[in-house]
Amino acid sequence: MEKGDKKTKRVKSADEKPLILVADDEPSIRELVQTVLEQQSLRVVTAADGEKALSILNSQSVDCAVIDLRMPKVDGLGVLEQLVLKNVPTIVITAYGTSDVTIEAMRRGAYDFITKPFDIDELAEKVKKALDYSQTSDVLPIKATGEPSSLMVGMSAAMQEVYKLIGRVAPTDVTVLITGESGTGKELVSRAIHYNSPRNKGPFIVVNCAAIPQDLLESELFGYEKGAFTGADERKIGKFELANHGTILLDEIGDMTPMLQAKILRVLQEHVIERVGGTKSIPVDVRVLAATNKDLLSMVKTGLFREDLYFRLNVVQIQLPPLRERKEDIPLLADHFIKKYAAETGKDVTGVTPEVMAALMAYDYPGNVRELENVIARAVALCSGKVLTSDLLPLHVLEPQPTLRPLKSTLLEAERRAFRQAVSLVGLDAKKVADLLQIDEAHAQQRLKEWFSNVGPN
Template sequence: MAKLVLVVDDEKSVCEALKDVLEESGYSVVTATSGREALEKVNLIRPHAVLLDIRMPEMDGIKVLQALREKHPGVPVILMTAYSDTQTTINAMRYGAFEYIVKPINLDELLSTLEKATTVTEPLVTVGKGEIAPRPGTLIGCSPAMQEVYKTIGRIADSDVTVLIQGESGTGKELVAEAIHYNSPRQGKPFVKIDCTAIPENLLESELFGHEKGAFTGAHTRKLGKFELADGGTVFLDEIGDISPALQAKLLRFLQEKAFERVGGTETRRVDVRIIAATNKDLEERVKSGLFREDLYYRLNVVEIKLPPLRERKEDIMLLVDYFVSLSNRKFGKQVTGLTRSVADILLQYNWPGNVRELRNVCERAVLMARGNVITPESLPEYLLRAVRGRTEAWHPAEDRGVLPLKEMVAEMERSAILRALEEYRGNKTAVARALGMSRTTLYAKMKELGIADPENKDHSELRKVFGGH
């Protein structure tokens, strides 16, 4: 079936000329000679794309574009004008135009743009329109590794044990610390973060313990340290592996006695704080190398939480994408509702050296750069595309397989996680439910929803089809 294009221009001759050209190229074309007529026809025919002139009397193309974005956000709009200027171009993209073409129109450019526009108008499941108010410590993921993290948080939240969180940069160590604090009896008290690498070494002691007036040059007044400010709450020491040996000794004393003196002071002070530390360094190796005190390491490492890198929990990627796109829609006032299958392939193939932080940045950029309400490969940063092209020939943007709704991707990830768990635990649904952090009732409901056969009643053919075997 030919894809339908609405051509809008106040000059009837332009409409007819474009109609002839596009119909010869296989499109079905309807025309309109005013903005109001265009809006009426969009309501009736729901075109795959709109080709819209900017300079029109009564209602110009920018106003028509704004109305279309409000009422029909899924319809790509290609603006065309003979009068290109900086502000018009900015406004066109700001208000969600798929593309902006300058007259006289290059036919190859027009047909290429229309092809791209009409391949991203498949039906989508709406996401990102709900009110999202992320709480501190919001963690996203259903992978077995993340389920273990959640379980550990649940076990230790009510206690005051010192926690050491280890993981690569960008894996979400601060979020884990927040989750511990806000699920603990200290949740109504301060949560104070200190990035040990962001403060010069000679000032870090003062930042932690405070100082008295005149303690050093520039100390014109008394200053309370983070430990005093956090009394009753939690202190999160990020990148603890980089502090100096002298400060390591003072921190050890504080952990043992919960007591300290301000820099330049003699009065011993006591506070009630919980310490959560994090590092992207291998502290055991630093202990062996003499760079980190062994006694401090064991004081910090009462409970250890190891966060997996994103490349080791790829079943969580689409859940995170769904969440970050929704956050970005709210942040930027956008209405992105889906992404193409090739984009999903790229995101799943990439190794994410910057982990979850990098994925969030990529999602924010993609939402800002999206043409209309769909993320296409062109919305992604070039470095990411180059990295994936270098690893596989499986991705061909010119052969995009259409739009994959975000919720459908999430369902695929959930289905994969359940199938893997069923395989690992040989169909024992009690063990599977425990590993995935859900009840047996929820597991049965999910299996039914996702069309997963019960291995206790079937011959495991579904598992073999996905994972191989005989």
Template sequence: MREFLEIMLQKDGYEVHCAADGLEAMECLKERKFDLVITDIRMKPVDGLEVLKQTKSLSPSTVVIIISAYASTETAVAAMKEGAYDYLPKPFKIDEMRNVIRSALLSRGQDAPARPREGPLYFGCLIGESSPMKKVYELIEKVSATSSNVLITGESGTGKELVAKAIHGQSARAKKPFVAVNCAGVPESLIESELFGYRRGAFTGAGADRKGLVEAAEGGTLFLDEIGELSPALQVKLLRVVQEKTIRMIGDTTDIPVDVRIISATNRDLEQMVIDGRFREDLYYRLNVIQLRLPPLRERREDIPLLADHFLAKFCREFGKDIRKISSYAMDILKSYDFPGNVRELENIIERGVALESSSIILPESLTLAAHKRAQRGRVESDGPVLPPDGMDLDHYLADMEKSLLVQALDRSGGVKQKAAELLGLSFRSFRYRLVKYGLSAAEDSE
């Protein structure tokens, strides 16, 4: 592993020095100053935590990355408290190690070989550089050059209002008002007066004329979120706005001309609602001149680290905390999770993580527990065994699986039973019992 990392990092343009164990590393640290130290955790006679302490004592500005096959929360917390930059489990991905090294060096102002990003990272208030988001950006630019009505579709929490704001901000109406209305958030008895306004005396409590939100958006953009929640009566009145470009205030007999661009959004299947007779077909086609679909977060997983880092910085500023990054363990959990609540759920998870974390790095335990459990359950459901059509002998299957894992643990530990037991989270006595149970003890001893 040491030789592999040396070759990889030298090819990446770094100057690398290697030490065979902790004692040799500590002697090197006394002789010269290093920008970065990568150390294993379990070494004899000096372990990685001691190397970390020595490094920080001799050179506080040196960043330290800990790697280990024996991952545990206690070790990670101990390493973070001693000043480690990150804690990576074995086996790790090459690109993951490269990214952690790059981030670690940049965190101390050190130049690192730059890897240029492709495509836009930020587009207005939108964040992402995945292929699905690049397509969204391209469509926003095309749509913004027109005055056509736009229907934004996508699951809840994907950022439909941000897309609407981006379209407005790129358009010729950018200097005019952007008025957002959540059709599901206003009681049905009030939505009409909110949208169209009313004249004095139109109903009890109407003591003065009041302009509606449609008129307030004059010259600009009216964003109607959750458009599928409008009642049939309101759909008729909205159709008049779309077709005639006029509104009629409650309690008035004259029409008022309005110049607004309508961008609507929904997480419901409006086409199916039209078929079911729950949404007007003529209104649907007038709102859906151009449709823009926002991908759910599970279809753009490569954007999760970008979004998570953005929210981390945001909430660190809000809470006045100095949390440098999200640990690799925690990021792996986030990247493997399907996020039924999409970007909004990710934001809430990071907010909770920042609020609960007491160290300088977000650890898995600070993430929303439900997210971690669902991520684990999702992996089991997607990668787990499939029950054969004719059934199976479960006891025999589990025994074969247990025996296979015992053999793998022995192989990975080089035949050292104590290490093999630790890899499986077993006591040494329990591990030996299982070896005898499956007839593996004699074979292992003979080797």
């Protein structure tokens, strides 16, 4: 679409039923979706391939679309491009719900994504929401840039939500706060955002704020001028300048001192930095991502983290689930790591015994995906055959002992579950949530803003 083009929506009469395009090369899927949607008082037109879907688009005014990604003649992404240009909210369905596929579909403007086999009632509800959304919002076309990321593994519902958020925020320049326990893959999420963004040709710089002594972190971030301090024999360019026209990840930002927090706030507000010992403001064009395993909101309340910086960073929050809450991804992850370390060691390891898989599925992984990777790497290194056997696993994985988790973490998870249940019953109304949970309305409002305000359309 050329710059300056305007998209218009045909105004329907009050009694005209919305028209839904269903495109899938499987007849059983088309018939099932058509039957259920027609029961919802919707009109449905179907297509068995992408070419037919495009023909329908050129001849009829479609209000919403449900399309498969893998279709003959023209694939789903090609159809999606035209649907987005015509301002049609589109729900993508596919049997291949990998991170790359989901992120790519969302980045190109899909309204939502669902994997096969799917709950037909869930799909019908998504269509209803898409129709409601289209009455008030425009679905904007997004130019596809960069190469899809193959960094993340997992097809669980929790990870699908993460992929969808990545796909939505990657083409923008908003600041993203990535939260989750250690080992859940926060840096991988940041890399996926960068490589699926218009900045993907620029640098991607990671700064671990916990690994660098705080008295050195300022010069690491902003650089310094010659003579700024003893030993500064020449000018040094900092990470923000090195990340110019790209992305910087401030990992473990919860460990940053209040003084440095103020300087980061200035960068976000004014897009300039000053080298240590310098007086000149240097403009920088950098997208800032931040990651932490700490509860920043609690740190704000205790004065350990600046409130203004917290809200600057938390424009969009992506919360990564711990591995114990997405155990259905363990077989995929285990296979991925076996292939990785078999290739590195030159061994012909191809899988695991049923006993090993049972042990892997039973363990709770306090170290999350990183711990699973280490367990597999160790087993592959010790393996002399083609299959990983139980004697290659650490004893604590084979015979896990009950562990006590920190009370604060346990209570926070229980509170989050309670809020999810409340929201499913009464929606995002803070007063109703507070009444249902019998808590203070101000606290309910804060938690709703923290945990639910950045999810976007579902």
